[in-house]
């Protein structure tokens with residue numbers, strides 16, 4: 001049974017053109033005119049784009065004494081509803097737990113996925129077992145390892161551990177990722193704020209100023225450079241961190257920055273809302289920033305110094321957020337966004353002229369597929385690629401409400417925002433999962449996507465580092481020792 005997407009305009013990261021797309025057995029088998037299919041999806045007035053890839057989600061993640069509320073069922077439904085056809089979640093070993101053991105836990109959870117998925121592996125402690133198992137993890141198709149420079153006493157790793165793990169990544173052809181905030185400073189600032197009576201959600205923002213992010217980003221970049229490995233900086237929220245990434249890229253270092261849709265469109269004013277619940281629901285790390293930082297992130301997307309837009313979807317209910325009444329450090333950190341990333345970015349980015357449609361595809365899908373070494377199977381509209389596609393109606397509008405969302409939580413941080421630009425159809429490997437907001441996705445349809453190590457950038461950087469590595473000077477005559 002074949003499916004034809006007819007009468008649309010294909011939009012990829014570098015091209016815009018009118019053509020139909022023919023799909024069979026989950027893959028694109030033809031692009032052109034005059035094609036015939038058993039089922040026809042009408043894309044008149046729409047753009048046919050690679051489905052979104054969200055490189056940063058936390059589904060059913062154990063964190064801060066609870067579990068994030070969206071699992072692989074509700075989370076991947078939310079993804080598809082918003083035009084995202086693949087998520088990359090973080091397998092998170094608890095300190096002392098083996099990587100393969102954690103991977104087994106994430107394998108068990110992800111059987112419910114409605115769309116394709118992959119995992120990053122977190123390095124939350126360091127030892128011989130972690131060193132050894134990183135190889136096995138890579139052989140299982142995971143080529144990215146995440147490090148938390150924050151969450152002191154829980155997930156945080158220190159500089160010696162970072163350096164050791166980054167070097168191991170370099171050997172394996174894997175890419176280290178960092179949550180870049182100076183966890184020691186955050187812990188000190190938090191303790192002082194609490195002692196001074198700053199207990200509300202606004203103190204979360206005070207405890208994590210842009211400097212803690214800028215400092216940690218600079219440090220991670222330099223450590224990666226010394227280890228000879230590329231670096232992916234997650235949730236880049238401010239100019240201080242963006243500036244470090246921009247400067248590194250201009251100096252030839254291989255660094256990617258990932259702003260979130262929340263940081264691009266919501267600002268720190270949210271934390272000063274008189275309603276405690278409103279403010280606490282928006283507590284995440286790093287926190288939302290002011291307009292100057294938002295402008296910097298938008299400029300990074302249009303200039304190319306920032307590479308991808310993610311969500312860091314880590315949703316907690318209001319009841320879970322209330323664990324932190326009286327002590328902001330106990331508010332579970334995280335916000336949702338999976339269903340809203342594409343419509344919000346289109347509305348705030350493409351409709352305003354901040355980014356082009358092609359840049360939209362690049363930062364929501366193609367760049368991510370390239371960095372994660374799954375391009376062009378994912379992130380492309382090409383013959384042979386997986387038919388993970390979104391048929392995007394630029395005229396369709398809605399007001400975002402928690403009442404109509406797929407996410408399991410009881411609010412939405414974008415509540416009340418009008419978005420213009422929505423999926424008419426979302427296809428997951430050829431299966432029509434969404435039609436104008438109506439879900440027809442299937443639990444368990446999603447499959448693990450293996451991502452091989454030694455992608456093009458890793459190969460190029462290791463060749464360069466090898467060529468420029470310290471080596472002894474060959475001398476014809478060596479003088480006798482002066483001793």
Ligand SMILES: NC(=O)NCCC(=O)O
Pocket residue numbers: 058179283284285286312314333334335
């Ligand atoms: N970002 C956040 O606040 N929660 C999720 C965990 C993380 O990415 O730091």
Ligand SMILES: [Zn+2]
Pocket residue numbers: 179234235285286
């Ligand atoms: Zn983080």
Ligand SMILES: [Zn+2]
Pocket residue numbers: 056057058234312314
């Ligand atoms: Zn995260």
